[in-house]
Amino acid sequence: MTYNPDTQMVGEGVKFERIRRITGYLVGTVDRFNDGKRAEERDRVKHDPTKC
Amino acid sequence: MxxxxxxxxxxxxxxxxxxxxxxxxxxxxxxxxxxxxxxxxxxxxxxxxxxxxxxxxxxxxxxxxxxxxxxxxxxxxxxxxxxxxLYRASRNTIRERKSKLVKVFDEITFSDALDSDVKRENANIDGDTPMGTMLKYGSESAKDYFLKFLLSPDQAEAHRDGYIHIHDFDFYALTMTCCQIDLIKLFKGGFSTGHGFLREPNDIQSYSALACIAIQSNQNDQHGGQSIVNFDYGLADGVRKTYKKLYLKNIAKVCDVLGENVSYEQLKEMSAAITERCGAMPKITPDKTYVALELEELKKLCKDPAVAEKAQKFALEKTEDETDKATYQAMEAFIHNLNTMHSRAGAQTPFSSINYGMDTSDEGRMVMKNVLLATDAGLGHGETPIFPIQIFRVKEGINYNPGERNYDLFQLAIKVSAKRLFPNFSFQDAPYNLKYYNPDDVRTEIGYMGCRTRVVANTYDPNNEITYGRGNLSFTSINLPRLAIEAKGDEDLFYRNLKKYLDLCVKQLMDRFAIQKKKRVRNFPFLMGQGVWIDSEKLGIDDEVGEVIKHGTLSVGFIGLAETLTALYGKHHGESEEAQKKGLEIIGFMRRILDEYSDRFKLNFSLLATPAEGLSGRFVRIDKKRFGEIKGVTDKEYYTNSFHIPVSFEISAYDKINLEAPYHALTNAGHITYVEMDGDVSQNLEAFEAVVRCMKEAGIGYGAINHPVDRDPVCGYNGIIGDVCPRCGRRDGEGVPLEKLHRLGLYKHLNAATLGQCGNQFEEADRIPNKI
Incomplete structure (x- = not known):
C-alpha cells in the first residue's frame, strides 16, 4: 500500500474498486469497459422490487 | 489508340x-x-x-x-x-482496409488501453500487456484476412457495413465457441492435457485442481468461454474419496495411539473387501451393513476388541467435519486458481462457468455449500471473485420450497449472490427447460454457459437432447435497429429484409460450418482428443470432426429490440403493450425461420439473445453516422442488449421480468434477464429472494441481479461506497492518516517504516473476517 512519509497518509492515488457486470461477466473496474458499455453502465436505473 | x-x-x-x-x-x-x-x-x-x-x-x-x-x-x-x-466496390474496400489495418496496428502499438477502444474490446483481456498486445495483432490481421478471402462478397459487405456481425471473427476458420464439460466422464481413468497425463484424481483437492486444468485446457481449444455442467455431481466423487481416505486414516490413528499394530494399508484392504461383499463403503451418511461388517473385521485385526469399537466410533464422529474442511479448502483453491490462472498466451484468465444446484447427495451438497462459502469469503484480500460465473439451478421439489432437500443451499445462494453478484439463477421449471428434463438422467438438467448460451434441443440427434458435452459452434448477430430504420415505418419491408438477413446469416453459418467440419481431432487435443465433446471419444486422432460437431448449435442473434420497436412503431416494449406484441412477433418470426432451417438441414439452428459486448457500441456508431441522431434509436452510445427493456427506462422489477420472460421461451440459444437493485441488498435478502422467485414464476430461464459491489483497497471495506468510504472516510484517490487506520484496528502491525518495506502487502492479521 502506498505511504507518503511527508503527509503520513496511506493509500494516496489508490482508487476504489467498483465491480460491475458486463454481458454476464464481472469486471473489476469500469476502466476496462469499452466506450459503449461504459455509457450503458452509466445509464442503468434501478428497478423497484416491491411488487415482486 | x-x-x-x-x-x-x-x-x-x-x-x-x-x-x-x-x-x-x-x-x-x-x-x-x-x-x-x-x-x-x-x-x-x-x-x-x-x-x-x-x-x-x-x-x-x-x-x-x-x-x-x-x-x-x-x-x-x-x-x-x-x-x-459489387465486385469493384468490394475490391476497393479491401484496398482501403489494407491501410486501415496499418492504422489499427498503429493504435495497438502506440496507444494506452485507456485511450483505445480497440484495446478494450474485451474487458477481460488486458490490452496493455505484451501478450494482450500480441494477441491483438494476430486477431486484427486474422480478421482482415478472413474478410478478404474467406467470406463471400455479400457476407463480407453485410459484416463490414454493420448489417450483421460475425462473432469471434478472428477465429473464423479455426474453432468452435464453447462446450459444457462433463467432469465425471473426463476424470474417469484420468486424462491428458496434451502436455502430460493426469491420473484419475483421488481426493477433493485434486478434483478441484483438475477441474481448473480442464477449463484452462479447453479454453485453448475453443474461442468462447468454458463451462462445467455438473459441478455438484462432478466433484461429489472427490468428496466421497476424501471421506473414505480420512475415515480409514482416523481408524488407523486411534489404533496406533491405543497400541494396536494396524496400518492404513491393511485397513484399505479390509474396507475394499467389505465393499466387495455388501456394495457399500464409508460415507457421510453411514451404511449400517457396512458399519456392522467393518466392526466385525476390525475386531479381528485388533488384539483388543474395545479398541476396534473406539476407533470406529472416532472415525464416524470426526470424519465428516474433516472432509468438510478439506472441501472448503479445495473450493477456495478452485476459485483462487480460476482468478489467477492464465490461458491464451497468458493474456487472459479463462472465461469459466459452473452449473450446480440439484445434486441431493451429501457429498454434492458439501461441494455446493463450500463453493458458496468460499465465494462469500472472497479472494485473498476479500475481493469479489470475478470467475467463475456460478449458476445455481432452481428446481421445485429439490431446492425451491422450504422443506425440500436443497432449500438451505438455495437460501445460501441468495445470500452469497446478494454480496458477490454470483451465483446467477437458472430455472429448470421454465416450460422450455422442463420439457427436456428427465429426473432419471442428470444429463438433461439445463445448463447455461456464463454469459447466456444454452444448448439442449437436438434436431440432428433427437436421442441426445442433453446438455452434457455439447455447445455452440458459432453465432452471428443481426443489426435489427438498422433494418427498422431503413424500413421507414413499412412493416412489410422490415420483414422482407429481416428474412433476407436471416437467410444470409444461415448461409454464412453454413459456410463457416463447412470449414469447422474439416478440422480433425488433432486440431483440438483436449476438446476432441480427450472425449470432452460428445461422441468425440469414438473418433481417431486423424478423423474429421464433421459428424460429431453436428450436435452443436449454429446460432443467429440480435441486438436492440427496444430501438427496433421505437424506430418502427414509435415506442418500445416497456412503453406500450402494442409494442410488446410487435416485439414478440418479430422475435417469434426469427425463431420460426431458424426452426425451419433446422428441420431442413437436420442441424441445430437456434436463436440467441446476443450478449454483445463490443457490438453494442459498434452498430450504433455506424448507424448514427448513416442516419444521424434518431430519438430513442441512435441517440445513445450503445444499442440495448438483445430483448432487454432499455437500461435507462424507469420500470419495476416485476414488470421488467414479466415483459422479458416470453422472449426467453423464444430464444432457445440463450438468454438472460437482469434486474438492477439499489442499496445494500445483503441487508435485504427478502427482497432479493422475492425477485428470484418472481423470475421463476414468470418463466424466466436464466436471470441475475445486479447491485453495487465496491471495495476500498486501503481499508478493505467491501460493500457500497458512494463518494466516501464508510469505513475509513477517504474519497477516491485520497490518502488516509496512518493513525486513523490504527484506530480502526487496521494496519496495526505496520508503522511508517514497515509500510514502505511491505509495499503492497495487506497484512492478513488486519483483515476483518467475513462473517457467514
Whole structure:
C-alpha cells in the first residue's frame, strides 16, 4: 500500500474498486469497459422490487 | 489508340484487353448470365470509347472501370453490371482496409488501453500487456484476412457495413465457441492435457485442481468461454474419496495411539473387501451393513476388541467435519486458481462457468455449500471473485420450497449472490427447460454457459437432447435497429429484409460450418482428443470432426429490440403493450425461420439473445453516422442488449421480468434477464429472494441481479461506497492518516517504516473476517 512519509497518509492515488457486470461477466473496474458499455453502465436505473 | 493505362499506384503499364474481358466474364458467371459472346462486344465498345475521345491522355483504371459499367448497362446487361459494380466496390474496400489495418496496428502499438477502444474490446483481456498486445495483432490481421478471402462478397459487405456481425471473427476458420464439460466422464481413468497425463484424481483437492486444468485446457481449444455442467455431481466423487481416505486414516490413528499394530494399508484392504461383499463403503451418511461388517473385521485385526469399537466410533464422529474442511479448502483453491490462472498466451484468465444446484447427495451438497462459502469469503484480500460465473439451478421439489432437500443451499445462494453478484439463477421449471428434463438422467438438467448460451434441443440427434458435452459452434448477430430504420415505418419491408438477413446469416453459418467440419481431432487435443465433446471419444486422432460437431448449435442473434420497436412503431416494449406484441412477433418470426432451417438441414439452428459486448457500441456508431441522431434509436452510445427493456427506462422489477420472460421461451440459444437493485441488498435478502422467485414464476430461464459491489483497497471495506468510504472516510484517490487506520484496528502491525518495506502487502492479521 502506498505511504507518503511527508503527509503520513496511506493509500494516496489508490482508487476504489467498483465491480460491475458486463454481458454476464464481472469486471473489476469500469476502466476496462469499452466506450459503449461504459455509457450503458452509466445509464442503468434501478428497478423497484416491491411488487415482486 | 488505347495502348496503355495508369494503375492506382501511378505506374503506367501496357493495356491488356483480356483483363477487361475476364472481369466481365466473371461478373456474368456470378449473375448467371450466359451471353458470353457479349463480353467481347462490351470490351470493344470500351476501347472504341477511349479511341474516339481522340485524346492522347492515358486513361486510369478507374476511368476504364466506369466505362465498363456504362457499356454493360447500355447493352442491357443490368444484372451483370450490378455484379461488376459489387465486385469493384468490394475490391476497393479491401484496398482501403489494407491501410486501415496499418492504422489499427498503429493504435495497438502506440496507444494506452485507456485511450483505445480497440484495446478494450474485451474487458477481460488486458490490452496493455505484451501478450494482450500480441494477441491483438494476430486477431486484427486474422480478421482482415478472413474478410478478404474467406467470406463471400455479400457476407463480407453485410459484416463490414454493420448489417450483421460475425462473432469471434478472428477465429473464423479455426474453432468452435464453447462446450459444457462433463467432469465425471473426463476424470474417469484420468486424462491428458496434451502436455502430460493426469491420473484419475483421488481426493477433493485434486478434483478441484483438475477441474481448473480442464477449463484452462479447453479454453485453448475453443474461442468462447468454458463451462462445467455438473459441478455438484462432478466433484461429489472427490468428496466421497476424501471421506473414505480420512475415515480409514482416523481408524488407523486411534489404533496406533491405543497400541494396536494396524496400518492404513491393511485397513484399505479390509474396507475394499467389505465393499466387495455388501456394495457399500464409508460415507457421510453411514451404511449400517457396512458399519456392522467393518466392526466385525476390525475386531479381528485388533488384539483388543474395545479398541476396534473406539476407533470406529472416532472415525464416524470426526470424519465428516474433516472432509468438510478439506472441501472448503479445495473450493477456495478452485476459485483462487480460476482468478489467477492464465490461458491464451497468458493474456487472459479463462472465461469459466459452473452449473450446480440439484445434486441431493451429501457429498454434492458439501461441494455446493463450500463453493458458496468460499465465494462469500472472497479472494485473498476479500475481493469479489470475478470467475467463475456460478449458476445455481432452481428446481421445485429439490431446492425451491422450504422443506425440500436443497432449500438451505438455495437460501445460501441468495445470500452469497446478494454480496458477490454470483451465483446467477437458472430455472429448470421454465416450460422450455422442463420439457427436456428427465429426473432419471442428470444429463438433461439445463445448463447455461456464463454469459447466456444454452444448448439442449437436438434436431440432428433427437436421442441426445442433453446438455452434457455439447455447445455452440458459432453465432452471428443481426443489426435489427438498422433494418427498422431503413424500413421507414413499412412493416412489410422490415420483414422482407429481416428474412433476407436471416437467410444470409444461415448461409454464412453454413459456410463457416463447412470449414469447422474439416478440422480433425488433432486440431483440438483436449476438446476432441480427450472425449470432452460428445461422441468425440469414438473418433481417431486423424478423423474429421464433421459428424460429431453436428450436435452443436449454429446460432443467429440480435441486438436492440427496444430501438427496433421505437424506430418502427414509435415506442418500445416497456412503453406500450402494442409494442410488446410487435416485439414478440418479430422475435417469434426469427425463431420460426431458424426452426425451419433446422428441420431442413437436420442441424441445430437456434436463436440467441446476443450478449454483445463490443457490438453494442459498434452498430450504433455506424448507424448514427448513416442516419444521424434518431430519438430513442441512435441517440445513445450503445444499442440495448438483445430483448432487454432499455437500461435507462424507469420500470419495476416485476414488470421488467414479466415483459422479458416470453422472449426467453423464444430464444432457445440463450438468454438472460437482469434486474438492477439499489442499496445494500445483503441487508435485504427478502427482497432479493422475492425477485428470484418472481423470475421463476414468470418463466424466466436464466436471470441475475445486479447491485453495487465496491471495495476500498486501503481499508478493505467491501460493500457500497458512494463518494466516501464508510469505513475509513477517504474519497477516491485520497490518502488516509496512518493513525486513523490504527484506530480502526487496521494496519496495526505496520508503522511508517514497515509500510514502505511491505509495499503492497495487506497484512492478513488486519483483515476483518467475513462473517457467514
Amino acid at each position: 488505347l495502348t496503355s493505362i495508369i494503375k492506382r499506384d501511378g505506374r503506367v503499364v501496357i493495356y491488356d484487353r483480356n483483363k477487361i474481358k475476364m472481369a466481365i466474364l466473371k461478373a456474368m458467371e456470378a449473375s448467371g448470365s450466359t451471353d458470353f459472346e457479349k463480353a467481347d462486344l462490351v470490351t470493344q465498345a470500351v476501347e472504341q470509347h477511349f479511341n474516339m475521345q481522340n485524346s492522347y491522355a492515358t486513361p486510369s483504371v478507374e476511368e476504364i472501370q466506369d466505362q465498363v459499367e456504362h457499356e454493360l448497362m447500355a447493352s442491357g446487361l443490368d444484372n451483370v453490371a450490378k455484379r461488376y459494380i
